Amino acid sequence: MARQSLEPRPERYDPQAIEPRWRRAWAEQGLYRVDLHDHTRPKYYFLTMYPYPSGDLHVGHWYAEAPADAAARYRRMRGYNVLFPMGFDAFGLPAENAAIRAAREGESVHPATLTYDRIARMEAQFDQMGAMFDWSKKIVTCDPGYYRWNQWLFVKMVERGLAYRKESYVNWDPVDQTVLANEQVIDGRGDRSGALVERRLMPQWHFRITAYADELLDFSGLEWPEKVKTMQTNWIGRSEGAEVVFRTEGGDPIPVFTTRPDTLWGATFVVLAPEHPLVARVTTDAQRAEVTAYVAAAEAKSEIDRQAEGREKTGVFTGGYAVNPVNGELVPIWIADYVLMTYGTGSIMAVPAHDERDLAFARAFGLQVRVVVQPSGAELDGATLAEAYTGDGVMVNSGRFDGTPTGKGEAGADGIARVIEWLEAEGLGERKVTYRLRDWLISRQRYWGTPIPMLYCDDCGLVPVPLEQLPVELPAEVAFMPTGQSPLTTFEPFLHTTCPDCGGAARRETDTMDTFMDSSWYWFRYLAPDKTDGPIDTAIAKRWTPVDLYTGGVEHAILHLLYARFFTKVLRDLGLIEHGEPFKTLYNQGMILGEDNEKMSKSRGNVVNPDELVRGYGADAVRTYLMFICPWDQGGPWNYQGIEGVSRFLNRVWSVVVEPPAGDPAAAVDEAVVKTLRRAVHTAIREVSDDLEGFRFNTAVAELMTLQNAMSKAKSAAIVLTPAWEEACRTLVTLLAPIAPHLAEELWQRLGHATSVHLERWPEADASALVRDEVRYAVQVNGKLRGEIEVSADAADEAIVTAAKAAPNVARHLEKGAIVREIVVPGKLVNLVVKPRG
């Protein structure tokens, strides 16, 4: 019969046992509850992009949140009062689509029920992560207590003229009977129905973001990735130029915008967008049939369709002519869909000699090409020109401006500036700035969003719902229709109300708001989630905002982040806050991919399930691996073998701290081993601090592995009795705390501490522990490594060089010639430059 050893088996690292226990303890202690009024420590607002409650916490959520949590914990240990909140972006199409799908199958599912169920599930999954979220400040945007303030802000914006209603072209899905966002239209078809999307002109609510265009171009004081700033700048698309008024023969003005007023004399035709209001008036009877057909065809196409057809220029002559104001010439008026009604004035002057698109059009339809800018050293001819000339040169065929240089010469002396000056003096046009940015269309013909708080009264017209009557709540008892049409449009109790101004009958607006409205100001609400007398607690916001650090995926570079900046400026102008920028520092993490290096998706079958990983390895291992796998901003493929390695590391950390050492406790302690140990400890402090500061989690984990290796190597029954060993264990556990909070807490307790490791101060590296007595130098001859020497740390350069020359292999290489230069890099290497003899 085999006899078991009488020694007690060392207790093993068991994350399943310790993790839930500590999470419960932290919750009971309120360890992560943030006192927003605590003025004893500097504040730090650490925000991550809140998720849509899809119902399942994806490993992508872990990748976004776990390293962020480590960075937030690090800041906290550094002495900051860190707010790290979490909430849910709870309105949106997927839940409503599920309700509509259910309706088609004769079942009944309400988006609210579905959403709150999913939120509950995701919260439980989030809890497993062991993050320091302060759930007491949670917000859920589909709560009336939240969206009420969307409505409040909307009304304030109506009062200021920042929200308005106008007709606008939208993507209309004829099968689902609803407007679709651009992102939902794929190759001209609705993403769910597969139906060809139509362009429809509908009255829609807009926010006047263009009023802030110039301010939005100013990023001063922001630490944002250049990439994001560039994307926003391009999206806003500021163009400087002039608006010049051409006229029809009948005298109707056709204002055109141009960035090249210096080429006005080369305008040989005018092009109107097919939707341009003047089209019908300028069209002659002879051309009418053709024009009408072209306009109808253009109208039927979505913008996506127009682009999908490539760059082939199409268009039709209207039969009408316009007068070029600078030279009185009559030029033909065409219509073409390459001119967009939504940009500039919806009409252009075409200068084919100096604009690529105009040249392509002119060549396609045999229109005149006239050169008005000649580059030096060439003689361009309009008849033979193969490529539009867009560079600088000298103005020709331009009347009084002949001989004027174009381009940036001396300030204000270039052709553009001089022509604009002259146009203004003559009353023919004026300086003008145009933006690509369009006003933000926020109407959605959907149920699951914030109801737009406006009323239509037969007598008073458009009337905002009085602030004290807010919120306009979404009626819960509606029935979802298989057609996909919003139930609000037919739900009588919602539709009918009375006008607050005249008391007569009024009808409610049935459009709801774009969900980007919710995310445009949500970070203020974390600071006062239950406030009932206003959207924002101005005093707390003054202290806590702007957000110090905002992390999230780069996919929100334009929409959300641009809207958030816009909104912050609006809130400032409403007097609710003082600053105009929401996020001081922005950091974009990368994306975690499937093992096959492809984006994770159910259809590919490469989805990694974090719940299973937590069951198998524990939350700390999942966290640590996600930090170790690659640089945070880079992202990369998941690897199941990789997490094994990290799990082994955590086990070794456990062993080195907890398990009894081997050897004789009475043996003499080797002072050199103690010194090496202390150096490893303090090097780790320095490196891990540095890495966490810069979000380099992968190298931070690597440094901790190095420290653990050094400790395992040094460990003996004698050394564990020294203060150096106690310091090493304490330091390892403290440095590990932000990364693997459960394991660190368990070990901390086992080291004999009564309070949480997460209340500890971050250690400081002791410079004296880093000092070496002996330093290893690499010895190079002519830049090639030839040997190594060890010298005392205080050796003078001469002594180092002498030692280098004497190194075994080095001397041989010195025989080839005379030393002409000796380079000593302190603490690193010696390079001896030898000039060969002869």
Next chain:
RNA sequence: GCCGAGAUGGCGGAACGGUAGACGCAGUCGACUCAAAAUCGACCGGGGCAACCCGUGCGGGUUCGAAUCCCGCUCUCGGCACCA
């Protein structure tokens, strides 16, 4: 087409202009075990017995010294794409 970012062992990745490949994965060998797993130890860019030589996408350059800086390419990945 335009604007970004990147390219380093079998793999993920480290490297203030200073010993390329830290740390981990995979692999090889060894210890423990009846055996296996787990664990521990050693090795681990290529060539060569060695001295050495070659090596950070490609071609040049600067430098005592270049993955790193400069010039010119190639490829990959993102974003924008008729914006007058």
